[in-house]
Amino acid sequence: MSSGLLGGHDWSGVEASLESDGWARLPGLLDVGACRATAARYGCEEGFRSRVVMHRHGFGRGEYRYFSYPLPDPIETLRTGLYASLRPLANSWNQRLGSEVRFPQAHAEFLSQCHAAGQSRPTPLLLKYGPGDYNRLHQDLYGEHVFPIQVTILLSEPGRDFTGGEFVLTEQRPRMQSRATVVPLRQGDAVAFAVNERPVPGARGDYRVKMRHGVSAVMSGARHTLGIILHDAA
Ligand SMILES: O=C(O)CCC(=O)C(=O)O
Numbered sequence: 459m460s461s462g463l464l465g466g467h468d469w470s471g472v473e474a475s476l477e478s479d480g481w482a483r484l485p486g487l488l489d490v491g492a493c494r495a496t497a498a499r500y501g502c503e504e505g506f507r508s509r510v511v512m513h514r515h516g517f518g519r520g521e522y523r524y525f526s527y528p529l530p531d532p533i534e535t536l537r538t539g540l541y542a543s544l545r546p547l548a549n550s551w552n553q554r555l556g557s558e559v560r561f562p563q564a565h566a567e568f569l570s571q572c573h574a575a576g577q578s579r580p581t582p583l584l585l586k587y588g589p590g591d592y593n594r595l596h597q598d599l600y601g602e603h604v605f606p607i608q609v610t611i612l613l614s615e616p617g618r619d620f621t622g623g624e625f626v627l628t629e630q631r632p633r634m635q636s637r638a639t640v641v642p643l644r645q646g647d648a649v650a651f652a653v654n655e656r657p658v659p660g661a662r663g664d665y666r667v668k669m670r671h672g673v674s675a676v677m678s679g680a681r682h683t684l685g686i687i688l689h690d691a692a
């Protein structure tokens with residue numbers, strides 16, 4: 459990845475937050491123009507493989523569309539670059555969780571592994587929420603092949619374009635109640651977070667902490683997000 463989109467980010471700080479909290483903010487990952495252009499794609503017929511109306515599946519309220527291949531820029535560039543930047547931590551998490559799976563250097567190679575196992579459909583998605591829409595707590599697992607960190611980018615400006623609609627994460631530690639965190643985001647900011655389980659050091663080595671993410675109800679306006687999942691779907 460060139461210095462353009464990801465180069466200015468403090469990756470050691472991002473790794474440290476992911477390590478301690480299971481999530482990290484990437485402020486200003488996309489500029490306002492890119493946010494507007496990406497959100498505007500939602501209204502175009504072309505470029506998507508499917509549309510999901512969330513209430514029909516019990517996922518919440520609102521809708522989203524999965525991009526088709528080839529992914530348009532900046533999504534393709536972002537996805538490849540995020541993979542490269544997050545790969546060392548993903549490999550370390552796998553090792554600490556007792557998995558033998560290691561992620562290859564090139565994202566294309568990891569995608570080939572997904573495709574060979576029947577996970578051949580692209581997962582990057584655009585989401586659109588209006589008043590009353592929300593996203594239930596969930597995990598974006600689409601098969602056996604899982605890259606353990608994903609990224610969501612807020613394309614709209616809170617307070618101006620919409621109110622409500624907070625990005626929420628929960629973590630479940632063994633023998634404890636769930637803890638919820640609201641991640642404050644502005645337009646163009648991204649959050650990187652654990653897809654499923656992450657290792658947390660305990661008295662007897664690492665234990666597993668399970669994470670879920672969702673969105674609280676939008677009160678007014680329109681909220682668009684771009685989800686970048688690094689594995690593909692069956
Ligand atoms: O709209 C959001 O903030 C969450 C979207 C989501 O679930 C995802 O990116 O996987």
Ligand SMILES: [Fe+2]
Binds near residue numbers: 596671685
């Ligand atoms: Fe999601």
